[in-house]
Amino acid sequence: MSIINYKSIPYELNDEESVLECLERNNQTVPSSCRNGVCHTCILQGKGDIPADSQKGLSENKVREGFFLSCICRPKSELTIKHGLTLLEAQVIEKTFLKKDVVRLRLTKPADFTYHPGQYITLMKDKLLSRSYSLAGINTDNFLELHIKIVDGGKMSTWVFESLNVADKLNITYSSGECFYVQNNKEQTTLLAGTGTGLAPLVGIARDMIAQGHSGEIHLFHGNRSEQGLYLDEELRQLAKDTKNLHYYACLKEESDNSFFETGTLQQVIMRQLPNLKEAKAFLCGNPDFVKDMKKKCYLLGMKLSDIHCDPFVLSSH
Numbered sequence: 001m002s003i004i005n006y007k008s009i010p011y012e013l014n015d016e017e018s019v020l021e022c023l024e025r026n027n028q029t030v031p032s033s034c035r036n037g038v039c040h041t042c043i044l045q046g047k048g049d050i051p052a053d054s055q056k057g058l059s060e061n062k063v064r065e066g067f068f069l070s071c072i073c074r075p076k077s078e079l080t081i082k083h084g085l086t087l088l089e090a091q092v093i094e095k096t097f098l099k100k101d102v103v104r105l106r107l108t109k110p111a112d113f114t115y116h117p118g119q120y121i122t123l124m125k126d127k128l129l130s131r132s133y134s135l136a137g138i139n140t141d142n143f144l145e146l147h148i149k150i151v152d153g154g155k156m157s158t159w160v161f162e163s164l165n166v167a168d169k170l171n172i173t174y175s176s177g178e179c180f181y182v183q184n185n186k187e188q189t190t191l192l193a194g195t196g197t198g199l200a201p202l203v204g205i206a207r208d209m210i211a212q213g214h215s216g217e218i219h220l221f222h223g224n225r226s227e228q229g230l231y232l233d234e235e236l237r238q239l240a241k242d243t244k245n246l247h248y249y250a251c252l253k254e255e256s257d258n259s260f261f262e263t264g265t266l267q268q269v270i271m272r273q274l275p276n277l278k279e280a281k282a283f284l285c286g287n288p289d290f291v292k293d294m295k296k297k298c299y300l301l302g303m304k305l306s307d308i309h310c311d312p313f314v315l316s317s318h
Contacts, residue, residue: 002049002074002075002076002077002078002079003077003078003079004019004022004023004075004078004079004080004081005078005079005080005081006023006028006081007028007081009026011023011026013074013075016074017074018070018071018072018073018074019044019054019068019070019071019073019074019075019079019081020032020035020042020070020071020073021071023070029127029128030042030044030070031122031124031130031173032070032071032130033122033130033131033132034071034314035071036071036072036314037054037056037057037069037071037072038057038312038314039132039314040057040058040069040132040176040177041122041130041131041132042069042070042071043058043062043067043068043069043070043176044067044068044070044073044081044082045065045066045067045068045081045082046066046068046079046080046081046082047066047079047080047082048075048077048078048079048080049075049076049077049078049079050066050068050073050075050079051068051073051074051075051076053072054068054069054070054072054073054074055067055068055069056069056072057069057178059178066082086173086174087124087171087172087173088110088113088171088172088173088174089110089169089170089171089172090107090108090109090110090144090169090170090171090172091107091108091167091168091169091170092105092106092107092164092165092166092167092168092169092170093106093107093108093143093166094106094143094166095164095165095166098147098231098232099228099229099231100228101149101150101228102147102148102149102150102197102229102231103147103148103150103160103161104136104145104146104147104148105145105146105148105160105164106143106144106145106146107143107144107145107146107170107172108143108144109141109142109143109144110172113144113174113175114139114175115135115139115174115175116175116177116180116181116208117135117137117138117139117180117181117201117204117205117207117208118134118135118177118179118180118181118201118202118204118205118208118283118309118311119134119135119175119176119177119179119180119201120132120133120134120135120175120176120177120201120311121133121135121144121146121172121173121174121175121176122172122173122176123146123156123160123170123172124170124171124172124173125155125156125159125170129155129156129159130156131156131157132176133146133147133148133200134146134147134177134197134198134200134201134204134285134311135175135200135201135204136199136200136201136203136204137204137207138204138207138208138211140211144172145200146200147197147199147200147231148160148161148197149196149197177201177311178309179201179205179283179285179309179310179311180205180208180309181205181208181209181212181214181283183212183214185216185281186212186213186214186215186216187215187216188216188279188280188281189216189217189218189219189274189277189279189280189281190209190214190216190217190218190219190280190281190282190283191219191221191270191274191277191280191281191282191283191284191298192205192206192218192219192220192221192282192283193220193221193222193223193266193270193282193283193284193285193294194221194222194223194284194285194286195222195223195224195266195285195286195287195290196224196229196286196287196313197286197313198285198286198287198311198313199222199231199232199285199286200285201283201285201311202220202222202283202285203232203236205283206218206220206239206246210243210246214245215245216245217245217247218243218245218246218247219247219249219273219274220236220240220246220247220248220249221249221251221266221269221270221273222236222248222249222250222251223251223252223253223265223266223269223286223290224251224252224253225252225253225254226252226253226254227252227256227258227261230250230252230261233250233260236248236250237250237260249262249269249273250262251263251264251266251269253265253266266290266294267290267293267294267297270294270297271297276301277298277301277302277303278301278302278303279302280298280303280307281303281307281308281309282294282295282298282303282307282308282309283309283310283311284298284308284309284310284311285310285311285312285313286311286312286313287312287313288312288313288314291310291311291312292312295308295310
């Protein structure tokens with residue numbers, strides 16, 4: 001029999017039921033989003049029977065400390081849950097529409113809040129609605145920056161676009177994620193590539209690399225179907241102009257008369273510009289199909305798996 005103990009109350013799991021499903025069935029609220037082990041919103045900490053596959057993608061420290069993803073955790077015996085995410089209060093200090101379908105939120109940074117640029121936080125509307133968004137800034141910023149795209153039928157993005165206002169307060173979590181820069185080879189060529197708002201963590205990573213004095217070539221690719229989706233184009237062109245080793249490529253799937261834009265799929269443009277990636281490092285973010293395909297291409301070109309960092313943006317299933 002599988003038993004989970006949560007807040008000193010034992011609950012029996014049904015056959016093939018996850019910890020998250022069991023808690024929800026018993027009217028316990030746990031933040032969640034993708035529900036398939038990708039976004040890490042539903043992370044909990046416990047002791048007892050923690051299946052290894054429920055810790056996939058977590059850092060070694062988190063695994064040792066007993067953290068697991070409740071949406072894919074199906075213990076076979078007893079599991080005691082210690083606690084979940086710690087919530088912090090933040091306030092909206094800026095809301096700017098970068099394009100008609102992309103909004104930039106800037107939030108107050110809670111005291112002692114630090115993060116690795118490229119990580120993400122979970123935004124909480126209330127106990128029932130939460131989503132994870134990547135941080136687009138660096139620690140020296142005195143705010144937390146998020147880039148949020150409106151999703152057709154998306155509960156959280158609709159609320160952010162239509163109802164969330166400057167001065168409103170909301171809860172956030174501490175940062176999570178393994179897609180960030182570590183200065184272990186400052187001369188290494190680095191590929192940063194993302195689709196849509198997958199640009200957000202890449203902007204943070206690029207700025208962090210520059211701030212840390214990375215001397216190798218940094219190639220930042222941002223892809224979208226149309227020019228409308230290239231929401232930071234002018235700012236990134238200026239950043240590349242001001243930074244000797246940063247190269248920015250705005251990529252359009254559709255043909256364009258504007259010579260500033262590269263055309264073709266993002267993968268095609270990358271391979272055209274950087275045919276030799278063997279000794280490089282890569283950060284890949286955004287559309288899951290792009291991330292999966294480009295990760296495979298990088299590996300087949302000789303890049304070490306330990307040098308390929310990924311953050312696929314998976315839409316919520318509820």
